[in-house]
Structure formats: structure tokens, C-alpha cells
Amino acid sequence: MKERGQVAYFNHFILLGVIAGLVALLDFIGVITFPVGFFGVSSAFYIGAAFFTAFAIWFGLYGLLAIYIGLLIGAIIAGTFTIFAFVLALGNVFGAAVPMIVFKKGNLNIELKNTKDYIGYFISSTLGQSVLSGFWTIYGFSIFGIIPPEAINVALSGWVFGDIVVSLIIGIPLLKLVSPVIKRTSLYKKKFL
């Protein structure tokens, strides 16, 4: 139906706009409240990490795109935007893609109903999200000369540890509380798109 197509069209760009705005806000909070990193793409106890995972699981590829746009906007608002942010922000996007793939391909329940869902979430948000985004961003910092090579290990462990804590304390209740709401709206993407 023509009108349904139109509805979907607007729905997506409004979804992208609002979620990108929220990502920017989370990025802003992360940078301002825990300024342990640089250029709007790094911070220990970065609460955005838990939300990015949830956004990717709920909104699929639209969620990933919104994370990318939001991180760039967040960096602009925090005044830390550089040309490298285009590359560095991808770390969080790829990181969030891992739980998204695990949940969608593994048919896991986004409301975390059983042990399988919890294990899937834990593994994908720690090994996947935290480690992948950490490696990408911290090595990116090093390659661009923002941090010295000898600081990589410390920065990476801080990143992964912070993300794990945030994923457990914020990510789990977030999925449990908000997923039932998302599921009942037209915003939820069962598949990737």
C-alpha cells in the first residue's frame, strides 16, 4: 500500500533522528561525566555502551546507523570532533553489531527470559561489544598518535572492564524494562532492517 510505504519512510528517519539524538546525549554524558577518554569516542564507565547494544538489538541496522550519526553529533556538541571521529566512531558501531547479530541469528528473547538469553547477552556484550569496540578505538587512538603504544593495555583493560560493568548494571535492566515496550511499538525490528 502506498500509504504504508510512506509511513515506514517517515518512521525511519524520525527514529534515526531521535535515536541519534539520544546517542549524542549519552555520548555527551559519557564525555562530560567521565572524561577519561578523548574525542567523544572513549570513556570508562561509558553508559552509552549498554544503550548502543540495546539500540542495535531493538532497531537493527537503523540502530547502528543512528549510533554512528549520534556519536558524530555528540562529538560536535562536546566540542571534541575531528576528522578521526569518522573512523573511531565505527568501533562502537561494530561493537554494537555483535550482540545484534547474536540476538537476531540466535533467536534470543530481547526481554532476557531464560539462561540462554542471558548467556548470549553476556558473551556478545563482553567479548563482542566491549572487546571489539575497545580494540578498534584504542588501537585507533594509538595509530593516530593520540595515545602512546605503551598505554594501550591499560586503556584497553579500562575500556573492557568499564563496558562490562555498564553492560551488566545498566544493560540487563534496560533490556528487561524497555524491551516489552519496544516490542509493542512499530519501531521494533525483528530482522536486521
Add this chain to the structure above:
Amino acid sequence: MMKTIKTPTFIHYLDNDSIYSRLGFFFKFLIFIVISIFGLMSQNLFLNFLISFILFSLITLTGFTRARKSQLKGLLFPIILFSSFWLLLSRVEGGILIVAYPWGSFVTQRTLEMMFLAISKWFLILFSGLFFLIITSEEELIDFFNSLRFPRNFIYMVSIAFNTVGFAIRDLETIEHALLSRGFKLSGVVSRLKKMYHISSVSLLSNLNKIDTMNQSFVIMNDSKSKIYEQKLSLEIKINELTYEGKEKPTIKNLKFNIREGTVLGVYGKTGCGKTTILKTISGITPNIQPSKFKGSIKVNGEKASFEQIIDLISFGFQEAENQFIFNRVSREILSRLSTDLERENARKLIEYFGLKRIFSKSLRDISTGQRKAIALVLVLSRNKKLIILDEPTSNLDDEYKEKFLSYLKNIKKDKIIIIATHDKEIIKACNRFLFFDEDIGTWKYLKKFPQSFFKFSPSTKKYNQKFTQDLISFKNVSYKFPDNTLALKDATFDIKRGEIVGIVGKNGSGKTSLVNLMVKRMEPTKGNVEHHSKIEKIGFIHQEPQKQLFTNSIKNEIIFGSNKKYYLENELIEIMKKTELDRLGNEHPFFISRGQKQLLLISSILATRPDIIVMDEPFTGIDMNMSAKILKLISEIHKEYTPTIIMTDQNGEMIDNIITKKIILDRGMIKNN
């Protein structure tokens, strides 16, 4: 195209005969793009700052200097800024000590260079953007993007993103305050993370609400061709059953009525009876946008209408005004959402009619909730449509706006169908047909005369004879000015005694919210002194937007959340839920209940925490009068039980007059009685 509203984009000093007015839009845009790309790519610190300096000088020469009447003074600021940065950069080694401190040994020379390069790029892009905006008129910009579908939507998306951040940052403080008002204790890292979780998740949920409303508003209000429906309009509405996805019971069933041009239909019923659902079904929002099962038909002039046909006919005003806005400025919102000359001309007349001219260039975040509602109404009424649907149009509006709105409706109703869902008895005057939910038999009735019994209620008849003597809060010559220098409160002097019920009454923008914020020391006065005579342990604060103050996933949990009692007795909980009729909703998620029900839930939850002071900022918005009476009774019972001090604000005081022991009337920041 005839430009009806001339609005310079950024600053008001762009003359029609200035050199920039003679430049074409594309030329100006090209300058902006070239400088921005240069800014993004450039690795030359000095060049970045130099171009920034030139641009900023041009900005001040064009805009600020005219305001200050002195070019020299205007140039002073960029010169100082430029010199300070250069001084800082030339002493970069010294700078390390300051900048590197939080990061310890991880900071390298390269890091600092990167940071300064980032700052220089940021300045360059910012100033090129400002310069572009200052030399471009708003119409030029909006008409350009409106003419290109993809860039327009991309710009809208970015605007929505920035607008969301702006509103969300403003809301963070409200959500945090609401959380603390519910007795949330802050100690330790886990507690802080929990707090961040609550704040972020509530922000997320209220924004999901926003996506839904914005999407519905955008689709329904998107017809830019503004087709004028020539024929006389008649509607046949038949809703056999409407069930929202995920719900078992239908929200509306067996409703059938016909209306024709000249009808103003008032939809009345208690909170949560399905008024909004009826409006959404008539407009096709359900099931076309909001997933639901619909059995029935909407016929226009005897023929079943498609959603696209209805969109061409309709102008729809949603309950929550701010959720519909795409841009952050009033002018930008109006110009972008109204694309034809006729609509813009209508908007100009309506803005003058409602007396909103003074806020036309302001940010939507900086105006009051009532003013935002009025702007949303301007948008809806400016569109030249035959079918106007309004959901609670007068909630948050003061008597003056309301009166103007009603007389405007009388003038335009002749060749339109107007459908209004409301709790407001004033609207009855403008209606000639009624759709009324009969609570006794649980069905909708289509009536020619309004059943007056609907508004027969007794708020709380008992006036307090009790004397309150112990001083609690004293205001001495208190004034408050907003950062933009607007006066919110002037020379307020009064006392509040412990145990009093204080009513603060005033129009939109009269300073009610500022006054309550000053009372509980959420804001500091710019002049004078606010004194708390004794320690206030717990303040229960009910803000104007309930969806930003609900923290759990069920009605039961929400009432328990923050309560003093560790384990709530089941029968006590049921008692509270019964008193506010929340028990009927079962264990529904607070996100999916109506706005009025959210407000009820919030009030019940705050009362359950038994605070020393209960502050309610316009608590009865969106709640029907019978329910408001029940809430007043509940407040009265709680007051008798442990005598908390209660502070309530209201537009006209009608609802609260029978319960309050002290009334403060505000008019443009001045207290009119004491």
C-alpha cells in the same frame, strides 16, 4: 514566492538592503560548504584560527555591532578570543600541566596538538555556520530544503537529533529531580550507576513516546500540496471494534455516528476511556500508523476513504505539543511545517491573534508549556483543511488563550468539521454535537445536548479552619530573571506555614513554575532571599510531564517505588489503587496508559512516599473533573492524616479553591495578593 514572514535566521539585524541580501542563496551556501569542507580537512592550526577570526569579525560587524552601536566594541571580543587562544597555543608546554592532569601519563604532545586542532576546526565550522545563518533569511533556507525531498528529510533528521538532545538535556534535570523526589538515595558507585540507568531509561522511554507522536504528526500533517477539498464534507464513522496490538480487550467497540460540515463535536469521557483512540481512528492513525486491529469503516461523503484521502482532508493537533516539534525555534517550526503562502499568512494572523509575536523568534525549549501548546494549535489551525481534529487543545492553556481559541473556532466552524476530545467544560460552548462516554453502561453515546450531570462533582467541600502557626518558608523581596534576562518573578514577599495548603494561580508564563522551584530551592533567586525555617527532609515534586517521572515497568511497582515502607501491604496498595481507579488497569506498563492515567499514577506514587512538602505543578492537566475531585479528596485525607505542607499551581484556581488555605495570584511575575 511571496514572503509573508520575514525572519532572519540567526540575528535580527540583517537589512533588506545589506550586501548579503543581494547575494543569491546558492552563492552563500557554496561559501559555507567550501569553508566547512576546508575546516574538516585542514590540518593547519594557524590557518584555521585565522579564517575563524575573519569570519567572527564579519559576524560581529554584521550582527552584534548593530545591537551594541559600536563596531570597535564588537570587534573586541573576537580579538581577545583569538589572542587568548594563540597565547595558550604558544605556551603549549605550560598548557600540558593544566590539560594533562586528569589523564596522567597518557597525554602526549601529539594528543595536545590534536586537541587544539579539534578546537580550531570546531571554531572554524561553527563560525562558517554562524556566518552562513546570519547572511541567510529563514525562508530562503527552509524553502530550499523543502524543495529537495531527500536533503529535506536528512536535515529534518539531523534537526530532530539536535532537538532531541536539547530537550533531553533539559529533561535530565527534571528526571533526576523526580527520582530524588521519590526517595531515591545516592551512595556509592552502584547507586550512581543505578541513578544514571533510571535517568537514561526514562529519557529513552519518553523519547520513544516522542518518536510515535512525531511520526504520527509528520505523516498526518505532511501534505504539502495543501489540496483544498471543494465539496461539502460529511463523515460516516463506524467503529465495530478497535484493539491495540498486544492488548486483548478492545479499546472502542460499537460506535457509529454521522457528522457534516458545520459540526463541532465534543468528545467527552473520563480519563482513559478511549477519547484519543477515537480521534486516531477517525484520522486513520490507527490502524495505518499505530498497529491495531480495526473492524469498521470511515466514509467520506458516502464513500469509503483511503488513508491518503483522509490525510488530504485533515489537520490534527496532538495532546503533547512538544513531541510534534522538529526544529528548536518557533519561527523555524512554523515556516518549515507550513509550506504555502496561504498557510504562512494564516499562521501570521493567528500568531498576532494569540499575542505570540514576542515568542516567535524564541527557542521552543525556553517558552512555557502553555505557549508551546498555543504554537502547536497555530500550526494545526493555519492549515487550510476541512477536518480539524484536536486532542485536549486547551490543556495547559490559560483563560485568555482559551477564550481566544474558542471564539476562533466559532468563526471557522461554518465550512469545517471540528472534532475535539477534552475534559474542559468551557469547550461545550463551542460544540453543537457531543460524543459522550456513559460510564454507567460502558458505551459511547452521540448526543445533541451535553449531559450536565457529567460535571456535577464536589472537589472537597470542607474548608480548613485549622490555624497554621509554624513558619516553614519565607520569601523576602525575591526576584528571578531567566538567563535571557526575562523577568519571571518580581519582589515577592510572603510566608508559608508548616501544614498549609497553598494554591498558586496564574496565566501561562506568569511565573508559577519558577515560584515553586524557588520555594524548594531548585533555583536560586537573582535578588532577595528564600529562607527555610526548619529542615525539610523530603519534598515530593510533581512536574508537568508525567511520562518523565515514571520509573518502573508496572503500575504496582510504580506506587511502591521510593516508598518509605520496605514491604507494602497488599491491601494498602490495593486501597491506593482503588482510590484513583488505577486497579482497573491491572498490571499494565505505565508507558501504555493514557496521559491522564499517567498523571494519576504519578500523584498516587508521590502521595504514597509521604513527603514533608508536596509540590504539584498543574496536577490536574489531562484528568477529568470527577477524577480530579477524587484526587483532591485523597489529598485532603492525606493532609488530615499527617498534615504535610502542600503547594499546588493552577491556571485559574477553580479546581483547588475549595481545598487551599492560602492563595497566591501571579500576574506576569508579580504577586497580586498576599
